[in-house]
Amino acid sequence: MAEYRTHPYDVLVIGAGGAGLRAAIEAAASGVKVGVVCKSLLGKAHTVMAEGGVAAAMANVDDRDNWRVHFADTMRGGQYLNNWRMAELHAREAPDRVRELEAWGALFDRTRDGKILQRNFGGHRYPRLAHVGDRTGLEMIRTLQDHGIHSGMDVHMECTVLSLVMDAGRVAGAFGYDREKGHFILWPAKAVVLATGGVGRAFKISSNSWEYTGDGHALAYRAGAELLDMEFVQFHPTGMVWPISVRGILVTEGVRGEGGVLRNSEGKRFMFDDIPDLYKAQTADTEEEGWRYTQGDKDARRPPELLTRDHVARCINREVKAGRGSPHGGVFLDIAWTKERIKDGAEHIKRKLPSMYHQFKQLADIDITKEPMEVGPTTHYMMGGVRVDGDTQMSTIPGLFAAGEVAAGLHGANRLGGNSLSDLLVFGRRAGQYAAEFAKANGAAAVDDAQVQSAAKKAIEPFERGPAGENPYKIQYDLQDSMQELVGIVRLENEMEQALGAIAKLQTRADKVGIDGNRMYNNGWHTAMDLENMLTVSEAITRAALLRKESRGAQFRDDYPDKSAEWAKFNIIARRAESGEMVINKRPVTELPAELKQIIEEMK
Amino acid sequence: MATQALFRIWRGDASGGKFQDYKTEVDEGMVVLDAVHRIQAEQAPDLAVRWNCKAGKCGSCSAEVNGMPKLMCMTRLNQLNLNMPVIIEPMHAFPSIRDLVTDVSWNYRVKKTIKPFKPRSPDAPDGTWRMQQKDVDRVQEFRKCIECFLCQDVCHVLREHHKHDEFIGPRFFVYAAALEMHPLDTEDRVADLKDKYSIGYCNITTCCRQVCPENITITENAIIPLKERVVDKFFDPLKHLFNIL
Ligand SMILES: Cc1cc2nc3c(=O)[nH]c(=O)nc-3n(C[C@H](O)[C@H](O)[C@H](O)COP(=O)(O)OP(=O)(O)OC[C@H]3O[C@@H](n4cnc5c(N)ncnc54)[C@H](O)[C@@H]3O)c2cc1C
Ligand code: SF4
Ligand code: SF4
Ligand code: FES
Numbered sequence: 082m083a084e085y086r087t088h089p090y091d092v093l094v095i096g097a098g099g100a101g102l103r104a105a106i107e108a109a110a111s112g113v114k115v116g117v118v119c120k121s122l123l124g125k126a127h128t129v130m131a132e133g134g135v136a137a138a139m140a141n142v143d144d145r146d147n148w149r150v151h152f153a154d155t156m157r158g159g160q161y162l163n164n165w166r167m168a169e170l171h172a173r174e175a176p177d178r179v180r181e182l183e184a185w186g187a188l189f190d191r192t193r194d195g196k197i198l199q200r201n202f203g204g205h206r207y208p209r210l211a212h213v214g215d216r217t218g219l220e221m222i223r224t225l226q227d228h229g230i231h232s233g234m235d236v237h238m239e240c241t242v243l244s245l246v247m248d249a250g251r252v253a254g255a256f257g258y259d260r261e262k263g264h265f266i267l268w269p270a271k272a273v274v275l276a277t278g279g280v281g282r283a284f285k286i287s288s289n290s291w292e293y294t295g296d297g298h299a300l301a302y303r304a305g306a307e308l309l310d311m312e313f314v315q316f317h318p319t320g321m322v323w324p325i326s327v328r329g330i331l332v333t334e335g336v337r338g339e340g341g342v343l344r345n346s347e348g349k350r351f352m353f354d355d356i357p358d359l360y361k362a363q364t365a366d367t368e369e370e371g372w373r374y375t376q377g378d379k380d381a382r383r384p385p386e387l388l389t390r391d392h393v394a395r396c397i398n399r400e401v402k403a404g405r406g407s408p409h410g411g412v413f414l415d416i417a418w419t420k421e422r423i424k425d426g427a428e429h430i431k432r433k434l435p436s437m438y439h440q441f442k443q444l445a446d447i448d449i450t451k452e453p454m455e456v457g458p459t460t461h462y463m464m465g466g467v468r469v470d471g472d473t474q475m476s477t478i479p480g481l482f483a484a485g486e487v488a489a490g491l492h493g494a495n496r497l498g499g500n501s502l503s504d505l506l507v508f509g510r511r512a513g514q515y516a517a518e519f520a521k522a523n524g525a526a527a528v529d530d531a532q533v534q535s536a537a538k539k540a541i542e543p544f545e546r547g548p549a550g551e552n553p554y555k556i557q558y559d560l561q562d563s564m565q566e567l568v569g570i571v572r573l574e575n576e577m578e579q580a581l582g583a584i585a586k587l588q589t590r591a592d593k594v595g596i597d598g599n600r601m602y603n604n605g606w607h608t609a610m611d612l613e614n615m616l617t618v619s620e621a622i623t624r625a626a627l628l629r630k631e632s633r634g635a636q637f638r639d640d641y642p643d644k645s646a647e648w649a650k651f652n653i654i655a656r657r658a659e660s661g662e663m664v665i666n667k668r669p670v671t672e673l674p675a676e677l678k679q680i681i682e683e684m685k
Numbered sequence: 686m687a688t689q690a691l692f693r694i695w696r697g698d699a700s701g702g703k704f705q706d707y708k709t710e711v712d713e714g715m716v717v718l719d720a721v722h723r724i725q726a727e728q729a730p731d732l733a734v735r736w737n738c739k740a741g742k743c744g745s746c747s748a749e750v751n752g753m754p755k756l757m758c759m760t761r762l763n764q765l766n767l768n769m770p771v772i773i774e775p776m777h778a779f780p781s782i783r784d785l786v787t788d789v790s791w792n793y794r795v796k797k798t799i800k801p802f803k804p805r806s807p808d809a810p811d812g813t814w815r816m817q818q819k820d821v822d823r824v825q826e827f828r829k830c831i832e833c834f835l836c837q838d839v840c841h842v843l844r845e846h847h848k849h850d851e852f853i854g855p856r857f858f859v860y861a862a863a864l865e866m867h868p869l870d871t872e873d874r875v876a877d878l879k880d881k882y883s884i885g886y887c888n889i890t891t892c893c894r895q896v897c898p899e900n901i902t903i904t905e906n907a908i909i910p911l912k913e914r915v916v917d918k919f920f921d922p923l924k925h926l927f928n929i930l
Contacts, residue, residue, distance in 0.1 A: 121735075125832075127737075130740065180813055186802035188824055190821075195814075213825065219828075220828060223830075227796070230797050238790075261782055291736065326714050326716060326719045327716075552730065555726070598731030605725070
């Protein structure tokens with residue numbers, strides 16, 4: 082019998098990024114007992130890495146902006162597969178959520194008249210991203226952290242949740258271990274909020290941290306919840322490509338927002354060559370107009386570098402494949418050229434993009450105020466996730482809520498930059514509020530010790546196999562290779578079939594994974610525990626991508642390169658059948674109410 | 686162009702430990718953390734190391750590389766002499782958990798004792814404030830802090846004199862400065878800085894500033910102005926002169 086400690090809560094929040102902390106603050110404010118569990122130290126979650134900004138139609142820079150425009154932009158970006166209710170609430174509530182951060186101590190960059198400054202970003206019609214240079218995520222997480230620690234929540238840092246505990250179809254808590262000592266812990270809870278972030282570690286080239294192993298997605302799936310839109314994985318167009326060891330690290334879209342341009346090896350601004358119909362009316366005709374837009378000219382339209390991420394990523398891919406790439410297999414991103422236009426240009430670049438300057442200088446010996454950067458696509462964001470109710474964020478399992486990157490719906494087939502940080506705030510708050518209400522309305526669920534014991538037994542098995550078992554790191558690397566090659570930015574039926582075969586084989590190897598040493602801070606063991614989650618989400622991504630026989634948003638299929646009117650009507654759901662098999666189904670997109678339809682028409 | 690290099694990594698826990706040598710391939714552009722990962726994947730799967738972003742943004746991967754406090758993910762191997770073993774140790778100012786991982790929880794406890802942000806009432810009827818960029822610039826510098834705790838690691842008051850119960854260390858002087866100089870904040874932490882947090886123990890050696898990966902001017906911009914506030918509030922003007930010199 083495995084021993085474990087028990088920490089009961091009314092609301093248990095799994096994850097301490099923007100979504101988890103915002104949820105915990107809200108739940109604690111309503112007077113219930115709140116616990117937060119996170120895999121890393123407090124304040125280190127992925128949210129800390131966000132750079133460009135948080136989207137909210139505050140109209141501080143351009144007074145034509147309002148929630149309707151933001152709503153329409155989000156729906157257009159998501160190719161109308163979005164949960165319209167989430168897109169609506171998000172656009173309406175984001176401004177208040179951002180202002181609230183200021184009341185908690187955040188210090189955003191300012192406009193001349195002393196308000197929160199907003200910048201341009203791909204797919205947003207007006208300058209909309211509140212930001213702090215290029216370290217907006219740090220500002221946000223630190224603000225929530227510093228406010229949160231005084232709001233009465235308990236934080237269990239460096240603990241990993243392994244499974245959800247269920248009571249007759251309702252969630253009853255979570256079970257896991259602390260990474261430091263390897264002790265098991267049970268957190269019984271009346272309501273659980275998943276805020277575990279994304280899945281980017283399933284791919285080889287990724288901007289995501291080690292935590293992004295799809296834990297929340299897999300926990301929910303194994304507990305019987307529905308996953309939605311899993312085929313939509315966002316590849317950010319600009320990651321570092323050189324040196325190899327830093328491949329994938331993000332180069333913020335802010336570089337292009339500040340006037341950075343993409344060129345191929347012939348020096349051509351290739352983005353002007355291919356502008357999708359949906360965006361023709363909003364895109365600059367000339368380089369000059371594009372430049373004026375980045376400098377705040379309200380009559381100018383955006384340069385094609387600021388088209389949606391999926392499109393820019395594919396154009397870069399095309400240039401590289403056509404032999405017009407940069408020496409290390411990317412294209413050139415040039416911000417240094419803006420020195421011709423701006424007085425003290427080099428200083429200006431350093432002030433606007435301090436982390437980018439730092440990052441290239443330190444990791445690649447490149448001075449971005451003098452030379453162009455080499456960039457290429459990198460796995461960045463998961464649109465797909467737990468299917469939730471738009472208002473409450475409750476999943477299909479009573480008492481189980483999800484918010485932030487682990488939840489799906491807001492972004493549809495593709496997310497606009499800046500819409501994630503605002504997502505965390507708006508829906509983190511909602512999840513916290515409704516989870517607290519659920520906890521108040523429902524008594525404690527029963528915890529079944531047998532479930533706990535079987536989870537503990539499974540967790541210890543790798544030690545019994547010892548070093549003779551499969552190496553967890555190797556399995557992880559092999560999975561990353563397969564997903565990158567076979568289910569990446571350009572997809573094909575036969576390759577994805579191959580990927581399913583590879584995943585099945587890796588699963589067999591993962592069942593035989595072996596670990597050396599003991600349970601104290603053992604990275605090998607931690608990696609072994611992540612494997613099953615990564616394999617589950619990889620399978621869901623692949624199966625959903627196979628079923629969707631069209632190209633839309635972030636999914637590009639070489640064998641079905643066009644959008645299909647038929648597929649515009651469906652989302653895709655992944656669910657675990659009683660037998661343990663993964664079932665994939667179509668689900669009709671929910672019809673928009675007339676007034677929202679009209680907004681979309683007006684903004685076309 | 687791969688070459689071999691030797692890494693001498695401290696392995697052990699609170700009860701003690703020793704250095705162990707690992708030889709591994711190194712490629713162009715690699716950082717120390719890449720080498721540690723390679724060793725982990727190929728030779729020592731249970732080697733404990735803390736990291737998250739691998740992009741210098743989260744402040745998790747702090748360690749001492751050839752005796753220098755560094756973020757392992759931002760320290761390139763080509764800046765080190767690879768003809769000698771590369772020595773990697775955990776931070777010394779905090780208790781060991783295992784291998785390169787230390788127990789930094791003290792920092793989180795300290796932060797909680799510092800009085801939180803308390804804004805003045807809003808400037809505008811819609812509940813918002815107006816601030817000029819030049820007034821936030823100064824505090825934004827402090828808010829760049831990624832809580833890597835490298836400055837805590839080198840501060841002799843903590844590292845050698847173990848004054849963890851009385852002294853909050855440079856990271857939290859930066860934090861206190863960010864609050865004290867925040868254009869909207871109305872709280873007063875000056876008495877605490879003097880009595881509870883013993884800012885007087887700091888003798889401006891600037892060791893902390895020199896290791897800060899975010900290049901925060903910890904001593905000149907945060908600690909000295911805070912010391913001045915303490916002096917202004919509690920000591921006479923003449924003494925003031927002596928104290929800051
Ligand atoms: C480099 C980069 C730049 C970005 N820039 C922007 C931007 O400018 N604007 C924007 O809107 N978005 C941006 N994004 C996206 C955005 O940062 C993320 O989508 C967002 O931060 C996710 O927040 P979250 O709260 O959902 O999860 P996270 O912040 O990732 O937090 C997840 C939490 O869950 C915990 N967790 C995970 N699994 C477990 C488990 N099994 N047990 C216990 N705890 C667990 C983790 O420890 C962590 O605390 C960027 C992303 C990257 C990678
Ligand atoms: S300057 Fe002060 S705080 Fe910084 S290391 Fe020296 S004594 Fe410590
Ligand atoms: S002040 Fe600098 S060295 Fe100290 S914790 Fe912050 S970032 Fe690290
Ligand atoms: S891993 Fe985040 S700073 Fe090094």
